[in-house]
Amino acid sequence: MLQTLLADRFQMHLHRESRSESVYRLTVARNGPKLKAAEPCAGEPTADNPCGGFAMDIRGLARGRNVSMSQVTLSLSRIFMRVVIDETGLTGAYDIDLSWLPDQNTFPTLELPPNSALAPDAPNIFTAIEEQLGLRLESGRAPVDVIVIDRAERPSEN
Secondary structure: OHHHHHHHHHOOEEEEEEEEEEEEEEEEOOOOOOOEEOOOOOOOOOOOOOEOEEEEEOOOEEEEEEEOHHHHHHHHHHHHOOOEEEOOOOOOOEEEEEEOOOOOOOOOOOOOOOOOOOOOOOOOHHHHHHHHHOEEEEEEEEEEEEEEEEEOOOOOOO
16 A cells, blocks of 8 residues: 555655675574573563563663564664574574663664663673574675665655
C-alpha cells in the first residue's frame, strides 16, 4: 500500500537489487557462547519488561528477554546502522543483558548524551559482545538487498 501511495503521489519508481555492502558477521567467540537460556516472561513488551523483544538505551544498555538470534542481529543492525548477519548457528531463545560505552561506532547518527549509566572504563561494544555474550562481530562484505529509487517528482498541489 505504501509503495502504491508513493507511486501515485510522487510518481516514484523504484526497484530492488543486491549490492555488495559492508556488514558485520556475528559468530561464536573462541571460548563459546555465554548466553542465558530464556526464562518464561509474560505481559506486553515494555522498556521494563521487554518480553519477546529488546529495550535499548543510547547510553549503552540493551536488554532482551526471550529473544532469538535473528532479533539480536536486527537490534545490532539498528545500533550500527549496518547489516549484521547471524553466523552463530545458535537456535532457541535467550535473555540478554549487554552494556557498553557508546562511541562513534554505535548510534552513528545520534548525538550521544554524557554517559551517566556506565563507568568510563566500560568496554566498547565489540569487547562487550565478546566478554558478556561470548559472541564476536567481524567486519566484512556481503550481498545486501537494497531499494533503489529510480525517479521521484514533487507532488502536485491538492
